[in-house]
Amino acid sequence: MQDMVEASSASPDIIPDISPGLIGNLPEIYRRLSRPALHEALRKMQLVRRFEENAEQAYMRGLIHGTMHLSIGQEASAIGVCVALTDRDYITSTHRGHGHCIGKGAEIGRMFAEFFGRETGYCRGRGGSMHIADPSKGNLGANGIVGGGIPIAVGAALSAKRLGTGAVSLSFFGDGASNEGAFHEALNMASIWKLPVIFICENNQYGMSTSTERSMAVKNVADRAASYGMPGVIVDGNRFAEVAAASFDAVERARRGDGPTLIECKTYRIRGHSRSDRNRYRTKEEIESWQERDPIKLFQTELRNYGLIEDSEIASIQTSVEEEIKAGLQFASDSPLPSTMDVTRDVYTSV
Amino acid sequence: MTFIPASEKILDIGNPDRELSYSQAIQEAMALAMEADPRVILMGEDIGTYGGAFQVTGDLIHRFGEDRVMDTPISELGGAGVAVGAALTGLRPIFEFQFSDFATLAMEQIVNQAAKLRYMLGGAVSVPLVMRFPAGSGTGAAAQHSQSLEAWLAHVPGLKVVQPATPYDAKGLLLAAIADPDPVMIFEHKLLYKMKGAVPEGHYTVPLDKAEIRRAGRDLTIVATSIMVHRALDAAAALAEEGIEAEVIDLRSLRPIDTATIVQSVKRTHRLLCVYEGVKTLGIGAEVSAAIAESEAFDFLDAPIARLGGAEAPLPYNPELEKASVPQVPDIIVSALALAQGRL
The missing domain is CATH 3.40.50.920 (Rossmann fold)
Incomplete structure (x- = not known):
């Protein structure tokens, strides 16, 4: 990790129960987060994975129409970032945003219900996979337009600053979005106005089929931060601890009034871009090499090695995830469909 | 419906006590709204010390400060997006385009975001955003500074689009737009900015849906x-x-x-x-x-x-x-x- 802001000192009472021989090597984030919080993070990463695998299956079985963009392989960046936020903080998300929504507290049942086009879905069946939002938890929405959410997050940060709420705003986007004008305009404004906003680039190496090597003249998206006078931090996006540590630092910096940070999480999307992807632009070997660095396995192994989780606890997390998925799917399929009479409802707040 | 006798001229509509120009009427509406509601902010290019390309914001920066009369960089897309995000989260931004033609640079945020967020999110949010567009020809500014693109935006469900023709309406429609929970696009005609007409003092609104x-x-x-x-x-x-x-x-x-x-x-x-x-x-x-x-x-x-x-x-x-x-x-x-x- 580069350019880490100073580490805050851990308070002794939250130092987790770990093997004495390992304590010297324990990453700072594992001292900052309590053992239950780390377990919850692992649970959420598994929940994202299983949610998407089940959504994919439902799609194959014809229960879901349209398209969807799976973030399998990117769970550490979604959950590692959101762990640094509170419900009053804002996020904007992307077309590949299921992990961000779950990280920000979305209910699995209402997410499945949205995929199933039901009235109980987060968007009452009007948005689908690409538009899940939950303003009550600060989730201003996934977005179907690449880069569309970035200036919106800056606007939310402007509100937070002007209204003095103490909230920060955070925008997820991909490497592809960093080639959109909206990215550059938004980062510039965030910086000149010193707004409490964090830019999270999940660099999964490809904008659809076009690699970053073919679409950017600089090596890293984080290099672009220099143009806007803000720190650009690169982390291993498949390692929860690195992502979370950088996110906490950036959130603290924003809350202090010191302005925005750009964090680039180097990661990889294991599945294709969307349902239409035939994977012609990358090799099987490349995909397999990233699969070996599965973020969930890495996190689980690390927790186990540091003595922060028992195998029995991993098993019970898996059980609880499966139960939540099953209940969510049941809720969705039991939910009512929207009435076609309501097709123009909610176009306006009032007419 | 008010019928105006044929003998009356357009300038006589409304309270005859006071005359303001169309641009003064707009400025007065913004000032009234800003005094009444700290959530109302102005954003746009050169609207601060410069006073706006057509001097519509004028001296408002001296009354309300640069935190509420915000000069944006020349970033129509990003600026519009910031305004959308601010509107989603508690502010009531009024975003001035320097020329309506520059809406073309911000179409993504206007059409895909501002207009659709409420519907796309199942009614979970509103976007109380006002955008002002100096429009029309007659200033010798040629093809990229003279267009009338209001029909483009009027084609988009989720937006409201109005075109004030008088100083009275310029103020009343703007005050109605600021109070409205949805995005309202106001196309102002550049040749009307200097036109004078009766404008009552204080707060009043003109409905956003009536000819x-x-x-x-x-x-x-x-x-x-x-x-x-x-x-x-x-x-x-x-x-x-x-x-x-x-x-x-x-x-x-x-x-x-x-x-x-x-x-x-x-x-x-x-x-x-x-x-x-x-x-x-x-x-x-x-x-x-x-x-x-x-x-x-x-x-x-x-x-x-x-x-x-x-x-x-x-x-x-x-x-x-x-x-x-x-x-x-x-x-x-x-x-x-x-x-x-x-x-x-």
């Missing part, structure tokens, strides 16, 4: 927008000397469109002429014509519907070419005469 009959008449209905309302009124005065009484309707709102007022008028006059500055084809006149063709007023028509709109060309620089590109008073008189005398 206004500016002159009553029995022989034909002229539906006009923005500066064309004034040209239509001038034409109507000339037509009256020929014994033809034109009813002039200021459409005022493009989305939603006040079909009822137009239908009732055409049922009385049996003839319809639409006059607008935007390019004629697929413009607002097409929608007004279709609204009549689809309504019970169709059976009352004694002549084909006529449209006068902008030329099928970019706006040219040369002043004579520029004038020839948009309807002028003589054009309206000629079309109205042909329509009223059964020559169409």
Whole structure:
């Protein structure tokens, strides 16, 4: 990790129960987060994975129409970032945003219900996979337009600053979005106005089929931060601890009034871009090499090695995830469909 | 509906106590809203110390400070997006485009985000955003600074689109827009900024969905927008000397469109002429014509519907070419005469 802001000192009472021989090597984030919080993070990463695998299956079985963009392989960046936020903080998300929504507290049942086009879905069946939002938890929405959410997050940060709420705003986007004008305009404004906003680039190496090597003249998206006078931090996006540590630092910096940070999480999307992807632009070997660095396995192994989780606890997390998925799917399929009479409802707040 | 006697001039509408220019009326509306509600902020290019390209924000920065009268970088897309995000999260931004043409740079945020967020998210949010667009030709600024793109935005469900033609409406529509929970696009005509008219002091609103009959008449209905309302009124005065009484309707709102007022008028006059500055084809006149063709007023028509709109060309620089590109008073008189005398 580069350019880490100073580490805050851990308070002794939250130092987790770990093997004495390992304590010297324990990453700072594992001292900052309590053992239950780390377990919850692992649970959420598994929940994202299983949610998407089940959504994919439902799609194959014809229960879901349209398209969807799976973030399998990117769970550490979604959950590692959101762990640094509170419900009053804002996020904007992307077309590949299921992990961000779950990280920000979305209910699995209402997410499945949205995929199933039901009235109980987060968007009452009007948005689908690409538009899940939950303003009550600060989730201003996934977005179907690449880069569309970035200036919106800056606007939310402007509100937070002007209204003095103490909230920060955070925008997820991909490497592809960093080639959109909206990215550059938004980062510039965030910086000149010193707004409490964090830019999270999940660099999964490809904008659809076009690699970053073919679409950017600089090596890293984080290099672009220099143009806007803000720190650009690169982390291993498949390692929860690195992502979370950088996110906490950036959130603290924003809350202090010191302005925005750009964090680039180097990661990889294991599945294709969307349902239409035939994977012609990358090799099987490349995909397999990233699969070996599965973020969930890495996190689980690390927790186990540091003595922060028992195998029995991993098993019970898996059980609880499966139960939540099953209940969510049941809720969705039991939910009512929207009435076609309501097709123009909610176009306006009032007419 | 208020009927304005034919003898009255447009400038006499409203409280006769005080006159302001159209741009002063807009500035007063913004100042009133900002005094009443700390959530109201202004954003735009050079709206602070410079006072705005057309001096509409003027000295507001001295009254409200740079935190509430925010100069943005030259970033229409990003700036519009920031305004959308701010509107989603508790502020009431008024975003000024330097020229309406620059909306083309911000279409993504206007059309994909501001207009759709509420619907896409199942009604979970509102976007109380006002955007102001100095529009129209007549300033010699040529093709990229003279367009009338209001019909583009009026085509998008989720937006409200209005075009004030008078200082009174400029203030009242803006105050209504600021109070409205949804995104409202206001197209102001640059040639109207200096026009003076009666503007009451204090807070009042003009509905965002109602056309206004500016002159009553029995022989034909002229539906006009923005500066064309004034040209239509001038034409109507000339037509009256020929014994033809034109009813002039200021459409005022493009989305939603006040079909009822137009239908009732055409049922009385049996003839319809639409006059607008935007390019004629697929413009607002097409929608007004279709609204009549689809309504019970169709059976009352004694002549084909006529449209006068902008030329099928970019706006040219040369002043004579520029004038020839948009309807002028003589054009309206000629079309109205042909329509009223059964020559169409």
